[in-house]
Structures are given as C-alpha cells and as structure tokens.
Amino acid sequence: MALPPDFTLLQVVPELETGGAEQTTIDVARAVIAAGGRALVATRGGRMTARLESDGARLAQMPVQSKNPLVMLGNAARLTDLIRTEKVSLVHARSRAPAFAALWAARTTDTPFVATYHGVYKAQSSLKRWYNAVMTRGDLVIANSDYTRAHVLAEHRVDPDKVVSIPRGVDLDRFNPSWVTPDRVAALREAWGIAARDGRTRFLLAGRLTRIKGHLTIIAAAAQMKAQGREDFLILFAGDDQGRSDYLDELRGAIAAAGLDDQVRIVGHCDDMPAAYLLADVAILPTTVPESFGRAAVEPQAMGRPVIASNHGGTTETVVDGLTGWLVAPEQPDAWAAAMTSAIELGPGRRAEMGQTGMNRTRQLYRVDAMCAATLAAYEQVLQARGLSGSSSGIDA
Incomplete structure (x- = not known):
C-alpha cells in the first residue's frame, strides 16, 4: 500500500x-x-x-x-x-x-x-x-x-x-541496554544520591506524580517491608508533579511519617529513561486505575528489567505474570509488599533471566x-x- x-x-x-x-x-x-x-x-x-x-x-x-x-x-x-x-x-x-x-x-x-x-x-x-x-x-x-x-x-x-x-x-534503538554507556548510568546515580557501594535492590516507579500512578500504595508497602525488618531496598519515584504541589507534599509527608526517608526518594523528572531503567533492578507500575497500554511497563522490559504491575488494563497484555514480571492486585499494599519481597529474594541472576525473557518478547511484539x-x-x-x-x-x- x-x-x-x-x-x-x-x-x-x-x-x-x-x-x-x-x-x-x-x-x-x-x-x-x-x-x-x-x-x-x-x-x-x-x-x-x-x-x-x-x-x-x-x-x-x-x-x-x-x-x-x-x-x-x-x-x-x-x-x-x-x-x-x-x-x-x-x-x-x-x-x-x-x-x-x-x-x-x-x-x-x-x-x-x-x-x-x-x-x-x-x-x-x-x-x-x-x-x-x-x-x-x-x-x-x-x-x-x-x-x-x-x-x-x-x-x-x-x-x-x-x-x-x-x-x-517502543523505540528499540533508544531503549537498548547495549547502547547506554556506563557514564550515563553513573551520572544518574550521582544525581539521585545513590552511592556506588549501595547494594540495595532498586525499584523504579516512572511516571507523572499523580494519584492514579499508585505512589501511596508503594509507600504503604514499603512501610510493611520495613516493619518486617527489611532495609535492603530503595524505591525511586521519577516523574514531574506538573503543578500538583499538594500531591507532592502529601507524598513527602507519607514518606516521612513512615520513617522511609532512606528507602523512598522522589527524584523528579528524568530525561534519560534508558539509563534510569539500567540503574534500577525492577520497574514498578502500581496504577490504581486501568491504563490503556502502559508504556512504563514495556520500556523497562526492553531494557531487560522485570516489571511488577497492577493486574488490570493494558498491562495484562504486556506483562506475563511469573515470566516477565509479576501482576499484583491494585491498591493492596500487602500484595505489593509480597511481590517486591519476592523480587528481592529472587536475586540478581534470576531477575536477569526474567528480564531477558521480557526483552525478547518486547522486541517481538512492541x-x-x-x-x-x-x-x-x-x-x-x-x-x-x-x-x-x-x-x-x-x-x-
């Protein structure tokens, strides 16, 4: 044609x-x-x-x-x-x-x-x-x-x-782990205040700072994980508040109230998302309402990272539960804490295998x-x- x-x-x-x-x-x-x-x-x-x-x-x-x-x-x-x-x-x-x-x-x-x-x-x-x-x-x-x-x-x-x-x-030229230089990842690590020796499992929630993205669910899940004695994780919220200063203040207040200042960081807008996904170990997409597609679930898979996503909407097509990531009930902190704990305990090797499967599937379908x-x-x-x-x-x- x-x-x-x-x-x-x-x-x-x-x-x-x-x-x-x-x-x-x-x-x-x-x-x-x-x-x-x-x-x-x-x-x-x-x-x-x-x-x-x-x-x-x-x-x-x-x-x-x-x-x-x-x-x-x-x-x-x-x-x-x-x-x-x-x-x-x-x-x-x-x-x-x-x-x-x-x-x-x-x-x-x-x-x-x-x-x-x-x-x-x-x-x-x-x-x-x-x-x-x-x-x-x-x-x-x-x-x-x-x-x-x-x-x-x-x-x-x-x-x-x-x-x-x-x-x-997904632009597979841009979202290609082979093309992201170490200095780009190092620059983000420095900008976000992550020490080179910090070996905690890093979770990245990429998206606008708006309530439907589920940040509060993750803060509640993190509080449960910390109460269980876990401190081997770091959660990064990367995104613009786009003028939603009240919600940004609410998130900061919730993080402080839960004593999570060392576990949860709001890092702001990020222009280099390929490097951000490489800096992370797991991407999370805890949306409270169904997303029609959910690019933030596909891009990290293209970068070889497993994804934990809410079990509704378009993410049920892009994330294969147990194979390329985990699908979790939305707005259920207990379930999210369990899934994030599973991701930590899976270890780097098994997470890499899951990430490779997601990368292959993304390159075929998206x-x-x-x-x-x-x-x-x-x-x-x-x-x-x-x-x-x-x-x-x-x-x-």
Missing part, C-alpha cells in the same frame, strides 16, 4: 511535555517524514518540542489543550486555516478537547479524520459519554491496545470495522517501527475509502 506522494499529516495533541500519547506523536511524525511525507503537530508545546523539530516535523503552536468553548472555537478556525494553507491530507487527533476543534476543522475542509483512543475514559453521565465519543466520530478509531478496543466497542455504538487496535511501540507501519497503513485505509489514496509511486506504508 502507498500514501500519496504529497501526503501531509496534521496531528493534534494538547502538549508535548511527557507521556505515551506525546511520544507516539513524535514517533509517527518521524515515520511520515522518513517515508517522504510532511508532518505538522498542533499543540501548546512543551519540553519534547525540540525532539519533534529535530526530526523535521513542524510545530503549529496554539492552545489546543484548552477546554474553554470559546478557545476551542478559535482553535477550530486556526486549524481550518492551517489545513487549507498546508494542504493537509489527514488529521489525527490524540485527545478529546483538541478533537472537537480538529473534527470541526476536518469536516469544514472535507479532510479525513482519525483519532487515537489513548486512555480508557470514564463516563458517569450521558454528557460525559457524549464528550468522550468525539474520538469515534471520524473515519477511523485507533485503539492503543486490545483492552482499549474492547472498551471503545462496549462504551460506544461503533462499527467494529471502524476500530483498529495498534499497540504502542517495536516502534511496527506501530508506525500499522498507523501509516491505517491512514492508507482511510484514504482509500475516501478515494484519495496514491499510486504505487507514493510513500510505502
């Missing part, structure tokens, strides 16, 4: 700070450019902008993160102008608020519209269900896991042929190039249905 030789993609995402949707935006933009197309991203901006532009994509900065109806209306007008000026071939929305403006602009210009369901959105009212359903009103819905696809079909009256599952991919190829094929499917597909001389999907 082929995309038109003059193919121009416009992706719309709230911001480019951090996260799976943001990384996938950059991955797909890079793939389109590598195939000879043009890639635009409408977004508020953020720390990942430099990476996007270094790949050759163009930023169209606008307040698409806003849920203010008047701002959204203005965004629709701005996107309409952008689509016409840049001769955009297809619009791809990656979040609900921007999707309203993007869908309006796409319909105004008769441009194909695709949306990715990146999360399992809760709907406790008909109004919220209507709001969430904006992601299903275009030509095609991309679900980032089979779990997410099942949710979309159960939640919305959508033709199953209109919903395709494309698991997120390659970023496979995700990008499937996404470009989905674009071609939409263009064909609209009678807009290119000839074989176009961009290979």
